[in-house]
């Protein structure tokens with residue numbers, strides 16, 4: 001099925017402070033891993049779409065980067081991408097971590113939400129690790145600031161409460177034909193997804209030593225005749241002094257990063273993966289338009 005008169009289709013913008021659990025929630029709604037999750041804040045650099053289906057309804061989920069005070073060009077691009085996602089939405093989901101609320105980042109979002117015309121839904125996430133009473137108080141407080149159409153208490157991690165949220169969301173979508181074929185869960189190219197997987201490993205394995213100045217660029221992505229795929233990527237760092245960190249002793253670190261990413265990619269793609277990683281030093285990468293476009297961001301001034 002791909003769109004008749006009874007179908008519905010709409011865009012859902014997912015916003016929230018960094019680490020609120022947006023990517024995890026998108027994955028739950030879609031039912032498989034499409035966006036990258038990480039324990040470290042602000043890692044969702046590229047804007048990935050997840051597509052969730054609920055009977056006759058297709059929901060295009062815009063998984064936005066964490067929003068924070070923009071200083072550098074890269075940060076401004078992320079903020080712009082985040083809000084761009086919310087421009088044409090049929091619903092906006094505000095995801096809040098009730099324990100680590102990050103109020104300095106949450107409050108500006110609430111202020112902006114007040115002036116938006118979309119239906120707004122408040123999602124208090126991580127109920128598996130929060131107490132009930134403060135949750136209700138928080139829902140009430142946030143509800144006084146913004147006119148939320150509904151409030152949901154969920155755990156994106158365990159999936160608790162997510163089916164109810166999904167049903168409510170689908171009812172908010174306008175009637176119309178589906179934008180994507182039924183079997184398509186993400187329109188992010190596999191190349192880009194593959195780079196995201198590696199980038200997640202870079203952060204996961206080096207988060208203590210390496211600041212945010214690293215990107216993973218897709219170099220090539222080729223299907224081999226034997227049914228496997230050959231992927232080449234560049235890990236771009238800003239300073240030569242970071243190179244030994246990424247490589248590790250005798251190249252051990254980059255080998256581990258590559259091995260973990262390769263395994264995950266192989267699971268995701270359902271085929272054997274040959275992954276080749278190179279480290280490149282580019283002091284100005286955060287100012288490079290080419291790299292921006294490759295990692296799925298718009299160039300902003």
Ligand SMILES: Nc1nc2c(ncn2[C@@H]2O[C@H](COP(=O)(O)OP(=O)(O)OP(=O)(O)O)[C@@H](O)[C@H]2O)c(=O)[nH]1
Pocket residue numbers: 016017018019020021022023024025036037038039040041042043044064065066067125126127128129154155156157158
């Ligand atoms: N206990 C618990 N942890 C969760 C839940 N949802 C997400 N997390 C964890 O919270 C952390 C952040 O989750 P993400 O989904 O990456 O958060 P995000 O909002 O996309 O983060 P940014 O990319 O920084 O904007 C990860 O370690 C998740 O495993 C939940 O319902 N319960």
